[in-house]
Amino acid sequence: LMxxxxxxxxxKRGGGVIISTASTQGLQSQNxxxxxxxxxGGDISLTRQMALDYAADGIRVLTVCxxxxxxxxxxxxxxxxxxEIQERLKRSGQKHPIGRIGQPQDIANVVLFLASDQASFMTGEYICVDGGMMAKGSWA
Known part of the structure; x- marks a missing residue:
């Protein structure tokens, strides 16, 4: 909780952006x-609560899932x-509607957008960066 x-x-500076990293597991889990x-799930709820508490201070709070x-x-x-790990990576990627598993840069690009002025009207939200898995509704 930095x-x-x-x-x-x-x-003191008149605002800022707090971006945390949760997971789609906080919305739809597995065994x-x-x-x-x-x-x-707690991180997602905390994001929403903090967004309400600090919006008047110009502080936006978001989380990436x-x-x-x-x-x-x-x-x-x-x-x-x-x-075997490469094969599991390939199989996991095939389960994603987009056809591949994510790369760290995919997440970083969303974080950069959220931190930018282009996202200045966003707060209290979680953004899934999951290749369409939440839209699919299952990891099966």
Missing amino acids: AKYAIPEMR LVPAYAASK PGGVDTPMWRGSSRGNDD
């Missing part, structure tokens, strides 16, 4: 990740040798 330290400085899903992204965390949760 925001509690940033908010006083943002108030065996109860603590992760609960924490990400990535889906499957090819990161060290994702690869670390995959068991097997490099070939």
Whole structure:
């Protein structure tokens, strides 16, 4: 909760943007990740609450909800040798309506937009960056 330290400085400067990272798991989960899903759902709720509390101070609060992204965390949760991990990456990508798993830059591009003046009317929102998985409605 670094925001509690940033908010006083943002108030002094007349505003700012707080962007957190939750997960689509906070909206629609799967087996065996109860603590992760609960924490990400909490982040989404906290984003909405903080947006209401700090809007009058010119502080926008948003969260990004990535889906499957090819990161060290994702690869670390995959068991097997490099070939097996590559095969799992390919299969996971095929489940996404867009046809591939996300890359870190996909998420970074959305964060850059949210931090920009182009998104100045956005606050209290979660933005799914998931290759269409939430629209599909299932990880199956």
